[in-house]
Every structure is written in C-alpha cells, then in structure tokens.
Amino acid sequence: MANPHATATLSLARLHAHLDDAAFGAAARQAAGAYDVTLKRAPAAFSKLLAARAFVESAVQQVVVCGTPGSDDFVALQRLVGTSFAPYRILVHGAADTPGLPRLAGRPKQAAAAVYICEGHTCLAALSDLGEVAAALKIRAR
Known part of the structure; x- marks a missing residue:
C-alpha cells in the first residue's frame, strides 16, 4: 500500500510543475524532507516516498x-x-x-x-x- 505522505508529496510536486506555484513547490520540498531519518533507516520500506522525493529534486x-x-x-x-x-x-x-x-x-x-x-x-x-x-x-x- 502506498504511503499517504508519499502520495501527498508527489501530488504537491506535480501541482507545482503544472501551475508554477511556488507555494506548492515549497510544500513539496518540506514534505519530501519530513521523513529523512526514517528513509535513512529503511529506504526499501518507502519506495513511493523515494520516487516522490526524486520527482521533487529533479528537473521536470x-x-x-x-x-x-x-x-x-x-x-x-x-x-x-x-x-x-x-x-x-x-x-x-x-x-x-x-x-x-x-x-x-x-x-x-x-x-x-x-x-x-x-x-x-x-x-x-x-x-x-x-x-x-x-x-x-x-x-x-x-
């Protein structure tokens, strides 16, 4: 099951890409960084969040x-x-x-x-x- 936080992060990042709205971009970056400690401990448990984070950090x-x-x-x-x-x-x-x-x-x-x-x-x-x-x-x- 996809992590709801990951789904929200990717949605915010896509909204930023579509609407060019800085508030969505800032929210996506903040959400992507919220699980830093957990991601370092168990990255395989958060594959959707890793994908969302990659989208946030990439040139779209x-x-x-x-x-x-x-x-x-x-x-x-x-x-x-x-x-x-x-x-x-x-x-x-x-x-x-x-x-x-x-x-x-x-x-x-x-x-x-x-x-x-x-x-x-x-x-x-x-x-x-x-x-x-x-x-x-x-x-x-x-």
Whole structure:
C-alpha cells in the first residue's frame, strides 16, 4: 500500500510543475524532507516516498500540446506524447490561453496543433511534425 505522505508529496510536486506555484513547490520540498531519518533507516520500506522525493529534486520536463482539442492533429500529438513513460515529465493539453493552465498561457494560436517541450521556463521551438516531436522526446528522455 502506498504511503499517504508519499502520495501527498508527489501530488504537491506535480501541482507545482503544472501551475508554477511556488507555494506548492515549497510544500513539496518540506514534505519530501519530513521523513529523512526514517528513509535513512529503511529506504526499501518507502519506495513511493523515494520516487516522490526524486520527482521533487529533479528537473521536470513539461510537454505542452497546444491546439484545438479534438482536432485530428491535436489528437495525434496527444497520443504520441502519451506513448512513452517518463517519470519526470508532465503533460499539459489544451487550447492556447486556457484559463487555469499557466503552461498554455501566452502560447500563440496556430493553424496546426503544436508541442512545446520545456524545462523550467525554457522551451524548444514549437513542433508540429510527429517525427520531429518523437525525435525530440527521445533525445530528451530521462
């Protein structure tokens, strides 16, 4: 059974990655450090907490699919970015300037759906070609 503290820690860290909210980041770091002594004694007993802590301490890649939800090109890009497992990656999907999703804020409205691959506040140029997106994600996979 997953440790509820670990689940909460990972949730806070993912909220920070999605919303870029410093309060969530600080809470995630505090929660990740709360079990330091226990983790040193029995790390195998807290595998989920170790995974959450690794997420908190890692550079998280943000993959943003921006376009018209439901359109063929948007759906194709959604499927592509969702095909590989990357533990230190978050996925954001939606139309440009969707309220409540800061990762979509300021994205230009384009004729075709596009993928932005970012770390922190630095993004590669928008990619719309499936092959280019696949290559970029493979290169940047952890």
